[in-house]
Amino acid sequence: KAGVTQTPRYLIKTRGQQVTLSCSPISGHRSVSWYQQTPGQGLQFLFEYFSETQRNKGNFPGRFSGRQFSNSRSEMNVSTLELGDSALYLCASSSTGTAQETQYFGPGTRLLVL
């Protein structure tokens, strides 16, 4: 079974631009979560989607948004990019997103904001 895939792997943007990242979960998985990893803040939860609905949201500004499609693929969008948005963005999938269920991560998208 193929793992979680994320595109693109690397991205360079300038301040003020917006960016869209894509994630395809493991086949059959319906829950997709997004995390941001930075040297200063570590790995932080952004949001989780299940059946095209956002079920859970972390403590990030409204510039960070996401959506999920009927095939469980997910996108996250960051608008009005700031230098501090430079990070590794990770997507994780799990079968149903219920309690005590392992999340499997993709390779991440490295975003650099100049």
Added chain:
Amino acid sequence: DQQVKQNSPSLSVQEGRISILNCDYTNSMFDYFLWYKKYPAEGPTFLISISSIKDKNEDGRFTVFLNKSAKHLSLHIVPSQPGDSAVYFCAAMEYGNKLVFGAGTILRVKS
């Protein structure tokens, strides 16, 4: 406020010996814990997990111990191999499906 803490930024171990990575948490509502291994520029790879109703879980060379009263868990790797050198993250599952991560411990296994 760090709810999951990995107080050792790094650990160096000789090949063949035991590696012990520690993790403390503050939220007594956490009921599921996971360990992930991460190489640079890659996503975290799941290693092993433990439910709060257990105190030990084994999978090959990896064993996780949970002490609920102390709010402490540890990952034991025996025997350690050079390929185990990576960053290890402890994570706890909060309400719903949200993972709260520790800061990570860099493990170096010397041959």
